Amino acid sequence: MSRSIHFADRGQRARTAASEPDVLDALRATVGAENVLVDAQKVEPYAADALKEKFPPEAVVLPGSAREVSEVVRLANERRFPVTARGGGVGYTGGAVPVEGGIVIGTDRMNRITEINADNLYAVTEPGVTTYALQQAVEAQGLFYPPDPASYKNSFIGGNIAENAGGIRSAKYGVTKHYVLGLEVVLPTGEIVETGGRTSKNVVGFDLTGLMCGSEGMLGIITEATLRLLPLPEATRTVRATFRTMSAACACPPAFTRARVTPVAIEVLDHSSIRAVEAEFAFGIDPEAGALLLVSVDGHPEEVERTSRVVEEVMRELGGYDILRSETREDEDRLWDVRRALSPAIKKYGTLKFNEDVVVPRSRVPELIERVEEIGRRHETFVVNFGHLGDGNIHVNFMCDRDDATAVRRARAAVRDTFAASVELGGTISGEHGIGYVKAPYLGMALDAATLETMRRIKRALDPRGILNPGKMFV
Amino acid sequence: MSRSIHFADRGQRARTAASEPDVLDALRATVGAENVLVDAQKVEPYAADALKEKFPPEAVVLPGSAREVSEVVRLANERRFPVTARGGGVGYTGGAVPVEGGIVIGTDRMNRITEINADNLYAVTEPGVTTYALQQAVEAQGLFYPPDPASYKNSFIGGNIAENAGGIRSAKYGVTKHYVLGLEVVLPTGEIVETGGRTSKNVVGFDLTGLMCGSEGMLGIITEATLRLLPLPEATRTVRATFRTMSAACACPPAFTRARVTPVAIEVLDHSSIRAVEAEFAFGIDPEAGALLLVSVDGHPEEVERTSRVVEEVMRELGGYDILRSETREDEDRLWDVRRALSPAIKKYGTLKFNEDVVVPRSRVPELIERVEEIGRRHETFVVNFGHLGDGNIHVNFMCDRDDATAVRRARAAVRDTFAASVELGGTISGEHGIGYVKAPYLGMALDAATLETMRRIKRALDPRGILNPGKMFV
Numbered sequence: 001m002s003r004s005i006h007f008a009d010r011g012q013r014a015r016t017a018a019s020e021p022d023v024l025d026a027l028r029a030t031v032g033a034e035n036v037l038v039d040a041q042k043v044e045p046y047a048a049d050a051l052k053e054k055f056p057p058e059a060v061v062l063p064g065s066a067r068e069v070s071e072v073v074r075l076a077n078e079r080r081f082p083v084t085a086r087g088g089g090v091g092y093t094g095g096a097v098p099v100e101g102g103i104v105i106g107t108d109r110m111n112r113i114t115e116i117n118a119d120n121l122y123a124v125t126e127p128g129v130t131t132y133a134l135q136q137a138v139e140a141q142g143l144f145y146p147p148d149p150a151s152y153k154n155s156f157i158g159g160n161i162a163e164n165a166g167g168i169r170s171a172k173y174g175v176t177k178h179y180v181l182g183l184e185v186v187l188p189t190g191e192i193v194e195t196g197g198r199t200s201k202n203v204v205g206f207d208l209t210g211l212m213c214g215s216e217g218m219l220g221i222i223t224e225a226t227l228r229l230l231p232l233p234e235a236t237r238t239v240r241a242t243f244r245t246m247s248a249a250c251a252c253p254p255a256f257t258r259a260r261v262t263p264v265a266i267e268v269l270d271h272s273s274i275r276a277v278e279a280e281f282a283f284g285i286d287p288e289a290g291a292l293l294l295v296s297v298d299g300h301p302e303e304v305e306r307t308s309r310v311v312e313e314v315m316r317e318l319g320g321y322d323i324l325r326s327e328t329r330e331d332e333d334r335l336w337d338v339r340r341a342l343s344p345a346i347k348k349y350g351t352l353k354f355n356e357d358v359v360v361p362r363s364r365v366p367e368l369i370e371r372v373e374e375i376g377r378r379h380e381t382f383v384v385n386f387g388h389l390g391d392g393n394i395h396v397n398f399m400c401d402r403d404d405a406t407a408v409r410r411a412r413a414a415v416r417d418t419f420a421a422s423v424e425l426g427g428t429i430s431g432e433h434g435i436g437y438v439k440a441p442y443l444g445m446a447l448d449a450a451t452l453e454t455m456r457r458i459k460r461a462l463d464p465r466g467i468l469n470p471g472k473m474f475v
Numbered sequence: 476m477s478r479s480i481h482f483a484d485r486g487q488r489a490r491t492a493a494s495e496p497d498v499l500d501a502l503r504a505t506v507g508a509e510n511v512l513v514d515a516q517k518v519e520p521y522a523a524d525a526l527k528e529k530f531p532p533e534a535v536v537l538p539g540s541a542r543e544v545s546e547v548v549r550l551a552n553e554r555r556f557p558v559t560a561r562g563g564g565v566g567y568t569g570g571a572v573p574v575e576g577g578i579v580i581g582t583d584r585m586n587r588i589t590e591i592n593a594d595n596l597y598a599v600t601e602p603g604v605t606t607y608a609l610q611q612a613v614e615a616q617g618l619f620y621p622p623d624p625a626s627y628k629n630s631f632i633g634g635n636i637a638e639n640a641g642g643i644r645s646a647k648y649g650v651t652k653h654y655v656l657g658l659e660v661v662l663p664t665g666e667i668v669e670t671g672g673r674t675s676k677n678v679v680g681f682d683l684t685g686l687m688c689g690s691e692g693m694l695g696i697i698t699e700a701t702l703r704l705l706p707l708p709e710a711t712r713t714v715r716a717t718f719r720t721m722s723a724a725c726a727c728p729p730a731f732t733r734a735r736v737t738p739v740a741i742e743v744l745d746h747s748s749i750r751a752v753e754a755e756f757a758f759g760i761d762p763e764a765g766a767l768l769l770v771s772v773d774g775h776p777e778e779v780e781r782t783s784r785v786v787e788e789v790m791r792e793l794g795g796y797d798i799l800r801s802e803t804r805e806d807e808d809r810l811w812d813v814r815r816a817l818s819p820a821i822k823k824y825g826t827l828k829f830n831e832d833v834v835v836p837r838s839r840v841p842e843l844i845e846r847v848e849e850i851g852r853r854h855e856t857f858v859v860n861f862g863h864l865g866d867g868n869i870h871v872n873f874m875c876d877r878d879d880a881t882a883v884r885r886a887r888a889a890v891r892d893t894f895a896a897s898v899e900l901g902g903t904i905s906g907e908h909g910i911g912y913v914k915a916p917y918l919g920m921a922l923d924a925a926t927l928e929t930m931r932r933i934k935r936a937l938d939p940r941g942i943l944n945p946g947k948m949f950v
Contacts, residue, residue, distance in 0.1 A: 119729040120836040120867070142733065164678050175676060177685065178653055191925040199834045201641050201650060201868045201906035203689050204921045205948060206930045210652065210685025214678050231735045254594040258617065260706045260775070300735070303778050359674045361595040392595070393676045431676035446679045450666040454937065455681045461936035462929065473680060 005053060005352065005408060006094070006438045018058040018081035018102045027061050027103070030071045035062040035109070046104045049091040050151070051438065057084070057104040064109045066184055066192050066223035072105060073221065074190030076467050084469050085217040087127060087159025090151040092355055093436030095163055095216045099471040105221060107158050113137050114224070121229045122181055122198055127158025127222045131165075134227070144232040146173035149432065158222045164214030166432030168265045171390025172298075173230075175432070177213035184224035185212055188463035198226050211458070216434050217469040219462050233298035236264065237308035238332045241320030242289035246270060247366045248319040249291035253390060254363065255314045256295075261307045266390030267294040267339055270369055273346075273384045280345040283338050286322060293320070293389070294339055296332075342386055349382045350399030352408065354415050360427030362392035371421040372396050379414040381407070393431035419445050440475040480528060480827065480883060493533040493556035493577045502536050502578070505546045510537040510584070521579045524566040525626070526913065532559070532579040539584050541659055541667050541698035547580060548696065549665030551942050559944050560692045562602065562634025565626040567830055568911030570638055570691045574946040580696060582633050588612050589699070596704045597656055597673055602633025602697045606640075609702075619707040621648035624907065633697045639689030641907030643740045646865025647773075648705075650907070652688035659699035660687055663938035673701050686933070691909050692944040694937050708773035711739065712783035713807045716795030717764035721745060722841045723794040724766035728865060729838065730789045731770075736782045741865030742769040742814055745844055748821075748859045755820040758813050761797060768795070768864070769814055771807075817861055824857045825874030827883065829890050835902030837867035846896040847871050854889040856882070868906035894920050915950040 017023055028036045037043050037060040047056040058081075063069045076083045082102025089096050098104050111128035118141050125134060131145075131152035138145050148167040149155050155165065161183070166175045182196030185208075196202055196209035212220055243249040246268075253266055269277070269292040278287045285292060293315065297307040312325050326332035346353070360368050369385050376383035376398065387395040398414050400407040419429045419442050428446045429435075435443055443452065456474060459466075492498055502511045512518050512535040522531040533556075538544045551558045557577025564571050573579050586603035593616050600609060606620075606627035613620050623642040624630050630640065636658070641650045657671030660683075671677055671684035687695055718724040721743075728741055744752070744767040753762045760767060768790065772782040787800050801807035821828070835843050844860050851858035851873065862870040873889050875882040894904045894917050903921045904910075910918055918927065931949060934941075 117836070118732065119838040121732065122836075142735070164682070166676050166678075170676060174653065177682065178649065187925070187929065191929075193926040193929055194923065195926065197903050198836050198901055199868070199903065199906065200866045201645060201834050201863070202903055203639050203641075203905050203907055203909045204903045205910065205918065205926070206694070206933060207639070207652065207685055207689045208926065208929060210682055210688065211933075213685065214682045219681070231732045231737055234735050257593065257596065257706045260617070260709050262706055300778065300781065302781065303775065306775065306777065359676050361592070361597075361673050363594040388676070391675045393674070426673055428672050428674065428677055428679045430678050431674065432678055434678045435680065443680065448669065450662070451668040451670065451680070451683065454662065454666075454668055454683060457936040458681060458686075458933060461932040 015058060016081040016102050017079040023075065023079055023081070024059060026075055027059065027072060031061055031063045031068050046086060046089070046106060049089050049094055049096050051092060051094060053094070053097070055097050055099045057098040058101055059103045060106055061103050062106045062109050066186060069105060069186045069221055069223050070190050070192050073186050073188065076103070077189055077465055080465055080467060082470050083467055085162070085221045087156030087162070088130065088151065088154045090154045091159065091163060091436065092433045093438040095434055095436040095472065096159065097437065099437050107156060110223065116141055116143065118143060120198065123227050123229055125157055125225055125227065127156055127225065129157050131155050131157060131160055138229055139232055142232050143229040145179065145227060145229055147176045147179055157225055161213055161222055161225055162215065162217045163434045166388070166393060168267060168388065170388065171266050172262050172264045177210060179228045180209055180213055180225060181228050182226040183209050183212055183222055185220035185222055187220050188468040196226065200228055214434070216436060216472055218459060218472060219468070235301040235304045236296055236298040236332065237304045237326050238294060238296045238335045239308055239311045239315065239323065239325045240292065240294050240335045241315040241323040242286050243291045243293065243319055245290040246369050249293050250363065250366050250389065251318045252293060252315055255318060256311065259310050259314055261297065261310050263295045263311065263390065264298045265294065265296040268292070268386060268389035269338070269342070270385040273342055273386045276384055277338055277341045277345040281341045285338065292338065294335060346384050346397060346399060350401055352400050352402035354398040354411050356396045356415055356418060357387070357393060357431050357433045358396055358418060358422035358427060358429060359391070359393040359431030360422055360425045362389060364425040364427065365389060365392055365394060368394060368421060368425055372418055375414050375417045375421065379410040381411045381414045383414070391431070392427065416442065435473045437472050440473055443473060490533060491556040491577050492554040498550065498554055498556070499534060501550055502534065502547060506536055506538045506543050521561060521564070521581060524564050524569055524571050526567060526569060528569070528572070530572050530574050532573040533576055534578045535581055536578050537581045537584050541661060544580060544661045544696055544698050545665050545667050548661050548663065551578070552664055552940055555940055555942060557945050558942055560637070560696045562631030562637070563605065563626065563629045565629045566634065566638060566911065567908040568913040570909055570911040570947065571634065572912065574912050582631060585698065591616055591618065593618060595673065598702045598704055600632055600700055600702065602631055602700065604632050606630050606632060606635055613704055614707055617707050618704040620654065620702060620704055622651045622654055632700055636688055636697055636700055637690065637692045638909045641863070641868060643742060643863065645863065646741050647737050647739045652685060654703045655684055655688055655700060656703050657701040658684050658687055658697055660695035660697055662695050663943040671701070675703055689909070691911065691947055693934060693947060694943070710776040710779045711771055711773040711807065712779045713769060713771045713801045713810045714783055714786045714790065714798065715767065715769050715810045716790040716798040717761050718766045718768065718794055720765040721844050724768050725838065725841050725864065726793045727768060727790055730793060731786065734785050734789055736772065736785050738770045738786065738865060739773045740769065740771040743767070743861060743864035744813070744817070745860040748817055748861045751859055752813055752816045752820040756816050760813065767813065769810060821859050821872060821874060825876055827875050827877035829873040829886050831871045831890055831893060832862070832868060832906050832908045833871055833893060833897035833902060833904060834866070834868040834906030835897055835900045837864060839900040839902065840864060840867055840869060843869060843896060843900055847893055850889050850892045850896065854885040856886045856889045858889070866906070867902065891917065910948045912946050915948055918948060
């Protein structure tokens with residue numbers, strides 16, 4: 001096990017009942033011997049998420065059906081060993097990482113799209129389908145599944161729902177939970193329940209579908225999802241502009257609202273982000289710019305022609321310069337290259353990136369970024385900020401050297417101060433990454449004791465033995 | 476107390492601790508003597524909802540703040556008397572009706588809109604504001620709050636959230652829960668908690684906001700809500716058409732999707748509805764028509780000109796006739812008159828209306844309506860069907876004479892058969908009215924035992940003494 005950046009060193013974890021031979025035999029009998037992995041090498045890919053902090057499970061179990069998931073969970077509940085469900089394993093807060101050992105249930109084999117219903121605008125899918133595969137499959141039928149986390153090529157739908165994933169298009173289309181009509185879920189006690197249904201209106205009992213969205217695998221394991229679809233917009237256009245200051249850029253979203261335009265995406269790069277991508281890729285962006293905006297609109301071709309012009313005019317009036325407006329899909333792709341170049345461009349500033357996704361009301365973004373820059377200076381840590389200005393969800397990236405314990409400590413302190421600033425500015429500590437084990441120590445900064453206790457009561461009510469994804473959210 | 480149509484006769488309810496003089500004194504001390512009503516006459520308006528089945532509370536308490544609500548609930552929890560929260564009292568399933576006695580907490584005095592934030596697209600409001608007042612207030616600033624239950628002039632925002640209200644615009648804009656960013660809630664044990672926040676992205680802990688939406692006043696009392704707003708669409712257009720058959724009309728929504736148009740509203744009237752409004756108001760609609768569609772689009776004036784023409788063309792191609800397309804706001808109002816005329820038009824078919832809001836995937840609506848007509852014939856009960864075709868949410872209205880016990884029994888049997896048909900067709904028993912006490916006996920038709928038990932566990936976890944809105948949902 002590698003040294004943990006986020007935990008104080010835990011030392012070797014105790015093995016749980018999941019390692020007992022009779023348990024392993026029972027798991028093999030349930031899912032087939034070939035679908036229970038115990039060799040260190042085979043288990044290793046299931047030990048970490050995008051953070052690459054490794055917590056190898058005692059076994060990886062790969063069920064093929066809800067019934068098999070149910071049997072595995074029943075056994076875990078009986079023998080009291082931890083179960084952590086895993087989708088694509090591309091999260092940033094460790095939701096899929098078995099920090100207290102036990103087994104990982106990988107949903108890799110449950111990867112069929114069962115139904116795409118154009119007449120009724122829904123799709124039914126197993127949890128192991130990637131976001132990208134679902135998007136492609138529905139788009140082939142002229143339909144649209146809007147949620148698009150940055151990791152969409154590798155993230156699984158089950159993980160998207162468990163984390164209530166956001167993404168770039170949420171300025172117009174909202175987040176994953178707005179597209180979940182119904183779920184099949186295996187509860188921590190092993191029962192298979194059906195929540196919601198196949199209709200967009202459904203007020204029959206408490207909204208368990210809503211409760212499961214964003215519950216980070218702590219209240220149930222999603223084995224099937226019914227997702228709401230929209231007609232596929234026929235066209236998109238993107239406008240890119242630079243601004244002298246972050247404040248000038250941040251004046252744009254309210255001006256779009258006044259112009260009655262709701263862009264699909266309003267992405268921002270701060271000064272440091274611009275310099276980092278320019279230094280590495282030389283896009284020709286003014287390195288003195290205080291901010292860069294990427295704004296997309298979608299709809300009928302005539303409508304996007306009009307709205308993209310409105311966007312362009314608004315940005316020009318508010319001080320935007322070097323404005324580029326896409327005419328073709330290829331143009332548009334090129335405009336977005338700068339956003340995609342960010343992650344590679346900042347790699348040289350550190351081997352360890354604390355990628356935090358704080359969120360504030362969007363008018364507070366300039367204050368947030370000022371404060372983050374001050375925090376970075378104070379803790380001598382390089383920071384770049386970019387992200388989803390349309391909904392105030394900013395990715396704050398503190399960079400440091402993974403092997404420099406002092407630098408890691410400084411970066412950690414900067415993260416804590418950033419969370420405090422976000423809460424002070426009327427926001428919170430996560431817009432789309434979730435809490436997991438990484439942000440668990442900070443949950444109390446965002447939620448008061450009564451709210452936390454309410455969540456704990458729900459957890460205890462559904463998972464009395466605490467077997468499902470322990471070590472997350474509450475510490 | 477009037478005779479109950481929905482309950483088997485319960486006889487006189489036992490009085491609870493709410494009637495004890497020391498409890499009443501404590502309530503008066505908390506909210507002021509003038510805000511505790513006990514006289515039969517003053518209490519009477521709080522005894523029923525739109526169904527007019529009267530269950531007078533022992534007292535009505537009208538708090539002015541979350542703190543006062545909290546104190547009242549703490550007392551109720553200590554002395555174990557029922558508390559039922561009430562908004563506008565315009566529901567159809569008795570969610571606001573104190574069927575087991577105790578007190579009603581009326582939110583009438585908590586009727587201020589605290590903030591309308593155009594830059595960040597949210598409003599903060601107390602629960603006692605009517606949907607209409609909120610809509611008007613935000614529209615005055617060029618903003619838009621989409622949910623619009625039919626009762627919007629009298630319904631309260633608190634009730635809308637507690638019931639997850641739908642409405643006519645949900646074909647495009649979804650339902651109330653899609654617009655709730657955060658809540659202040661008094662829990663059944665008296666704590667005041669804050670859920671969610673003021674940002675559209677927020678994944679910090681379990682989604683208590685989502686859980687509270689549609690929880691029918693059984694998990695908490697909403698004392699403040701932060702609601703997501705959109706820019707106000709600049710224009711709307713409506714197209715009305717009649718069709719020979721319901722199947723022909725129901726072919727339109729998928730065709731709109733294929734044409735990449737998402738109407739705001741797709742409302743349908745069946746043959747009986749058309750005949751009823753024609754008999755009463757003589758709009759000049761073909762009385763032999765099998766269905767009438769009202770389809771609205773919104774957006775920029777140029778865009779609605781285009782999309783309303785697409786809607787018109789689609790309807791014509793699919794057999795629509797007598798097609799009218801609004802040019803002005805007055806035109807549009809006139810087209811919608813037929814929908815508004817429905818309730819008054821069907822009154823003469825019975826003094827008692829069982830207004831059920833079943834929902835099925837929209838392609839199954841023709842089958843649903845065929846089956847409902849057969850059910851009406853079999854139980855010798857007049858039925859009209861109309862509603863929200865865009866999301867398959869059909870209002871099935873069985874009419875009978877309130878004083879004819881046999882007719883009421885027949886209508887009740889027809890309702891049960893309709894629920895069974897909806898579930899068989901892949902739908903459920905309520906799209907927007909909720910369960911309350913009225914549909915509680917049927918909940919088991921829609922939900923399996925494990926799902927119901929999960930809901931009960933959540934209820935017990937948050938309300939261990941069962942004081943909040945007892946007698947609802949679970950029976």
